[in-house]
């Protein structure tokens with residue numbers, strides 16, 4: 059509820075625009091509900107058009123019933139569904155074009171204030187192989203990077219708009235939903251230093267991830283210092299990339315953070331998690347809504363769990 063309260067203060071100025079990927083179910087859906095309850099204009103992305111539309115309706119219903127239950131509710135803004143498959147370049151281009159038409163400067167809009175990169179993929183059980191490793195990286199790493207790169211102009215526009223509004227100067231926010239499964243210690247010390255390179259870029263992370271896929275294909279991944287975890291390496295790479303992007307866009311005033319939702323009962327975990335998807339949504343939504351001007355609001359390049367900074 060504290061995140062919602064902070065968000066209400068932000069939204070009192072104007073409704074922030076928040077794009078959530080993979081929001082048709084699970085943690086992403088709950089992030090969308092949390093943000094909508096605070097008065098944000100939430101774009102509910104899903105790779106299936108009908109599922110995204112149904113989820114946006116469900117987000118509105120949940121936000122309306124939360125508002126009815128609360129005595130001091132924020133003004134609600136209807137959620138917008140948006141088809142987006144993060145591994146499909148043409149889908150990304152179409153989604154970004156739609157966002158530009160809705161929120162870009164030509165439409166008199168103020169851009170996109172928040173991007174939550176939540177969409178993710180994990181193969182079940184003991185599945186392990188080169189094709190599966192490639193698919194995992196395509197979604198969790200390359201898809202996340204591609205969506206973010208394509209949205210940066212609209213995020214920069216929101217940052218400039220916020221400054222022009224004479225606010226506290228806080229810029230747009232990017233939140234990457236990662237995992238403690240992406241801990242650095244699972245790879246060899248040599249790989250650790252490469253992932254931690256303070257000069258790392260997209261290319262650094264991309265190269266490392268491709269090396270992992272090649273090593274899985276060749277069967278020598280263990281000798282090369284990699285673990286037997288496609289998901290773990292993908293989330294490790296996503297965290298490394300979060301740090302790299304945070305450094306890159308700091309001068310633009312854009313704040314970038316990674317977080318872990320904890321072990322949540324969703325389709326990904328075959329509903330075995332100990333936490334609810336709403337529990338998992340709390341920290342990513344809090345990172346999106348931290349009140350502008352608050353002491354910790356502009357901390358960038360962190361890895362968060364339960365609203366606390368974690369070591370990697």
Ligand code: NAP
Pocket residue numbers: 079080081082083084085086104105106142143144145175176177178179197201235236237238318319320321322323324325326327331335
């Ligand atoms: P989930 O219920 O399976 O949801 C995953 C979402 O990602 C779905 O909306 C799915 O769409 C979407 N997605 C997958 N591939 C996509 C693509 N190519 N393009 C667009 N969307 C795509 O799982 P979840 O647990 O909520 O996972 C959300 C995030 O939390 C993931 O990044 C996951 O790694 C992370 N996480 C989860 C846990 C956990 O315990 N559940 C723990 C740590 C981190 P479809 O519905 O179309 O498949």
